[in-house]
Amino acid sequence: MAIEVRIPTILRSFTGGAKSVEGSGATIEELIADLDSRHSGLRDRLVDEQGLRRFVNVYLNDEDVRFLGGLTAPVSDGDTVTVLPAVAGGAR
Amino acid sequence: MLTISRALLDQIIAHARADHPDEACGVIAGPAxxxxxxxxxxxxxxxRSPTFYRFDSLEQLAVWREMDDRDEEPVVIYHSHTATEAYPSRTDISYASEPAAHYLLVSTREPDETEVRSYRIVDGAVTEEEVLITDGGEE
Structure with a gap:
């Protein structure tokens, strides 16, 4: 089962420069674990003890996975997952 | 050094003034x-905060995809500080995630004078750079 995962510039050091990689799993959590088995360290940049890191956006097709249950969101063959670092900041 | 047209800079300042006292934010895309x-x-x-900004996540996905389709990248990422100087805060530095982008900060704390400064933010290190304003339009 193949799910395309699009990797942002800042995380391509984990994928040997690749803009997109393939992975498998039944949920976002399993997919990230699968990716980490080949791209060690990637999981740590996406997930912490609380779940998805607050300033990382993960999208399943056209939806933010936060609206789909976060790490437990189901994924299937043919889906596209996009990772984008949130653009954020501020005076404080 | 950041080279940017007066017309684009005016649009950034107008956006920052319109959203004051909340922080305004956006992108100037350019060919990759x-x-x-x-x-x-x-x-x-x-x-929608006077001390924090974050791009709406779905809007960001749409804009990033559009840039990808057009073979563009975010050349400038701008936001305003509405009560402090146009210098990156600790928050700005810790969330900066586009090492190739110019981080443009606009301060609207003075009603009749807008401070504009530009930075590179790479791996937590801030480097201020010169801003060269050209007379050309945006096209």
Whole structure:
């Protein structure tokens, strides 16, 4: 089962420069674990003890996975997952 | 050094003034690898806050995909500080995630004078750079 995962510039050091990689799993959590088995360290940049890191956006097709249950969101063959670092900041 | 047209800079300042006292934010896209900001894209500050900004996540996905399709990249990422100087805060530095972008800060704390400064933020290190304003339009 193949799910395309699009990797942002800042995380391509984990994928040997690749803009997109393939992975498998039944949920976002399993997919990230699968990716980490080949791209060690990637999981740590996406997930912490609380779940998805607050300033990382993960999208399943056209939806933010936060609206789909976060790490437990189901994924299937043919889906596209996009990772984008949130653009954020501020005076404080 | 950041080279940017007066027309684009005016659009950024107008956006920052319109959203004051909340922080305004957005992107100037340009052809990938060109380092030339060309296309003004005002973004929604999902936080609607005077001290914090965050691009709306779905809007960001749409804009990033559009840039990808057009072979563009975010050349400038701008936001305003509405009560402090135009210098990156600790928050700005810790969330900066586009090492190739110029981080443009606009301060609207003075009603009749807008401070504009530009920075590179790479791996937590801030380097201020010169801003060269050209007379050309945005096209």
């Amino acid at each position: 690898g060109s380092d030339l900001p060309e296309r003004f894209i005002a973004m929604t500050n999902a936080e």
